[in-house]
Amino acid sequence: MQYTLMMKLSDLNCGESSKVIQISNQPKFMRRINDLGIVEGVVITYVARAPLGDPMLIKVRDFMLAIRLDDAKKITVEKL
Amino acid sequence: MNDTIALVGNPNCGKTSLFNTLTGTYQKVGNWTGVTTEQKIGKYKKDKQIKIIDLPGLYSLGSGAIDETTAYKYLKNTPPKVIINVVDGTNLERNLSLTVELAYLKIPTVIAINMCDELEKNHIKLNSEYLSKIFGVPVINVSALKGTNIDKLIDVARKTSQKPQILxxxxxxxxxxxxxxxxxxESIIDKVIQKKTTKTEKRTQRIDxxxxxKYLSIPIFFMVMTAVYFLSMKVGGFFGGYIEQLFEWLSKRADLLLNGMGASEWITSLICDAIIKTLGGVCSFLPQILILFMLMALIEESGYASRxxxxxxxxxxxFGLSGKSLLPLIVSCGCTVTGLMATRTIENTNERRMTVFLAPFMPCGAKTAVFAWFSSTFFGGNALVATSMYFLGIICACVFGLILKGFKIFRSDASGFLLEIPLLRVPPIKNVVAVMWEKVKEFTTKAALIVFSVTVFLWLLKSVGPSGYVGEKVEKSFLFILGNILKYAFYPLGCSSWQTSVALISGTFAKEAVVESLNLLSTDVHALFNSTYSAYAFMAFILLSPPCVASLATAKRELGNLKIFAFMLIFQTLSAYIVAIIINTVGTLIYGGFGLILSVIIAIIIVLAVIKSIKRLNKNGCKLCGYCKKGEKCNKKVKRFTT
Known part of the structure; x- marks a missing residue:
């Protein structure tokens, strides 16, 4: 069996890519994030962090998205 | 309503661009998601029979944000004849998700793949036949910007009756x-398009x-904003001066002409003093606003605004706001109405409400004019005085933001902050001109309608009294009576004359009217204020008190709730009052003047009342951070103990 490292999206290092394993089950958040194409299995790349450290810039399905760390904590990913 | 075509698509996919190309009317387009916040209706420029509706951009039907709900309700309640599903060709994956959902509505659909000019430039081929086969509807490659295939799109849309179905x-x-x-x-996308990093993408990465x-972003922002304000204030102000002179000349001409015609005194007074002068005052802002909005449009369309x-x-x-509040706040420095309209893009209800509450604290163009007059009359033209108002506005927005966060209505929504960062693009001149044109139109109609009617109304109050037309004898007018009743409320501010209260009344209609009223109503404006401190307090009151009627109407619409709107009015009036009293009291304490003791007592009572009301909101000794719900124990405190 292949060893995978599960972590929160917010714990990734800049430049790393990851695959979404699970999204925290809060209906409103879930729907919002699903609509943007973030579903289980999609690849997310951590592009940059805002100058003040908080929202992170991610790349998913060919577009860039700013997401707050608080929200990123709700997404569990596996490092690629 | 037999030939209605609705444009539906993701935010920032070029719907509004397409709408402009189709209708020929100029709508605001931005490289900023959610520029269209209400549906716009236009007629196809080659066939006026066809109505075209531009709906706000949506990622999905029936999701959280206000924009999306409007669009969904519209499609559900008044289904159009045909939907044109606008799809951004450079980002098919996410865009097609909405296309799948549209199939559920069972309304005839045509898919328009936009930005095909960009695909061509990057030698990316798009298999639209396959896409058409999958969804069972016609698919047409268009470029809204270049106008490619636009007529074909409408032609196909008119003839189609195919409902989307996923075969x-x-x-x-x-x-x-x-x-x-x-x-x-994902399974179909490989057959439709081959993925490739486009030139725009590469360029965006480099510039980003x-x-x-980390170190350059904030200085760059301040440089950009300084440039924007310098250009609009200095260059715009330069042209504004000429416009003012023009209107003064017009007023004199009209006076001569009317006198020559033997018009009665009150008609001359109404036309020359009230109408032409106010119109001139408003129009002198036009160049400033024009340049400001042109530059803002550049910032929005290039994609910098979302960054x-x-x-x-x-x-x-x-402070209970979000990054998305910045744009409304900046725009509010130009005009509060537009600033409030821009709050629509904030999907978190708390943060949107907070922005609507605090945006009027920013000194808008009209307020800036008032402050400029005050600083030259009372402070010997000290530029710092007018500038300090910007800082006062920002500080008050922060402080009151922290206080407001404790209230229940700002704690109801916890939906996150998700913001699409579009690719950086060079904005087409066509769109920038479109924005300018729209602003000029909006501004002149506002000037002509609201300011005009208000001026006439105020003029009536001023020149008519219980004894009929009183002409120049203001002491006998209704306005004098009204001002005399209200002046007692402003006693702690150190400006308890009827003229100042009347100026504030006229200020509620349009802030720039404050200066005009003060000049019109008194011979010595210096006598109206106890000290320079009270003049400063008065400026602070103007800055923070509820904005003009036009802004209030917009705020009401954006909040959508009468109770919260009433709360906002009370909040803004109270905060203006408190801050003004504090400034005057501190000033008089140093200066040592008349009315000192009374002002101190009132200020202390008000401050105590505010503190007490906040304390009551947070019985558990919470630090007003807004992280925990009312009645819950403070999480932060627990954290502080454990770490």
Whole structure:
């Protein structure tokens, strides 16, 4: 069996890519994030962090998205 | 309503651009998601029979944000004849998710793949036949910007009656299960388009390295904003001066002409003093607003605006706002009405409300004019005085933001902050001109309608009294009586004359009217204020008190709730009152003047009352951070003990 490292999206290092394993089950958040194409299995790349450290810039399905760390904590990913 | 075509698509996919190309009317387009916040209706320029509706951009039907709900309700309640599903060709994967959902509506659809000029430039081929086969509807490659295939699109849209259906797949499953839906899209996407990094993408990455750099991003932002304000204030002000002179000349001409015609005194007074002068006052702002909005449009369309929101989100969150509040706040420095309209893009209800509450604290163009007059009359033209108002506005927005965060209505929504960062693009001149044109139109109609009617109304109050037309004898007018009743409320501010209260009344209609009223109503404006401190307090009151009627109407619409709107009015009046009293009291304490003791007592009572009301809101000794719900124990405190 292949060893995978599960972590929160917010714990990734800049430049790393990851695959979404699970999204925290809060209906409103879930729907919002699903609509943007973030579903289980999609690849997310951590592009940059805002100058003040908080929202992170991610790349998913060919577009860039700013997401707050608080929200990123709700997404569990596996490092690629 | 037999020939209605609705444009539906993701935010920032070029719907509004397409709408402009189709209708020929100029709508605001921005490289900023959610520029269209209400549906716009236009007529196809080659056939006026066809109505075209531009709906706000949506990622999905029936999701959280206000924009999306409007669009969904519209499609549900008044189904158009045909939907044109605008799809951004450079980002098919996410865009097609909405296309799948549209199939559920069972309305005839045509898919328009926009930005095909960009695909061509990058030698990316798009297999539209395959896409057409999958969804069972016509697919047409268009470029809204270049106008490619636009007529063909309408032609096909008129003839089509095909309802979208996902052939060979279980449509219901795809609609209810988003995971399956994206799996499905991924499975077809390879056959439709080959993925490739476009030139725009590469360029964006390069520029973003500088724009979003840890150390450079904030200085760059301040440089950009300084340039914007310098250009609009200095260059705009230069032309504004000429416009004012023109209107003065017009007023004199009209006076001569009317006198020559033997018109009665009150008609001359109404036309020359009231109407032409106010119109001139408003129009002198026109060049400033024109340049400001042109530059703002450049910032929005290039995609920089959303990057700014990304950079500053952390700061704004402390005060219960979001990065998306920055744009409305900046725009509010030009005009509060537009600023409030821009709050629509904030999907978090708390943060949107907070922005609507605090945006009027920014000194808008009209307020700036008042402050400029005050600083030259009372402070010997000290530029610092007018500038300090900007800082006062920002500080008050922060402080009151922190206080407001404790209230229940700002704690109801916890939906996150998700902001699409579009690719950086060079904005087409066509769109920038479009924005300018729209602003000029909006501004002149506002000037002509609201300011005009208000001026006439005020003029009536001023020149008519219980004894009929009183002419120049203001002491006998209704306005004098009204001002005399209200002046007692302003006693703690140190400006308890009827003229100042009347000026404030006229200020509620249009802030620039404050100066005019003060000049018109008194011979010595210096006598109206106890000291320079009270003049400063008066400026602070103007800054923070509820904005003009036009802004209030917009705020009401944006809040959508009468109770919250009433709360906002009370909040803004109270905060203006408190801050003004504090300034005057501190000033008089140093200066030592008349009315000192009374002002101190009132200020202390008000401050105590505010503190007490806040304390009551947070019985558990919470630090007003807004992290925990009312009645819950403070999480932060627990954290502080454990770490």
């Amino acid at each position: 060979g797949y279980n449509a219901n499953l795809l609609i209810s299960n988003k995971l399956k839906r994206f799996d499905f899209i 390295k500088i724009l979003l750099n 700014v929101a990304f950079i500053f989100d952390r700061i704004f969150r402390t």
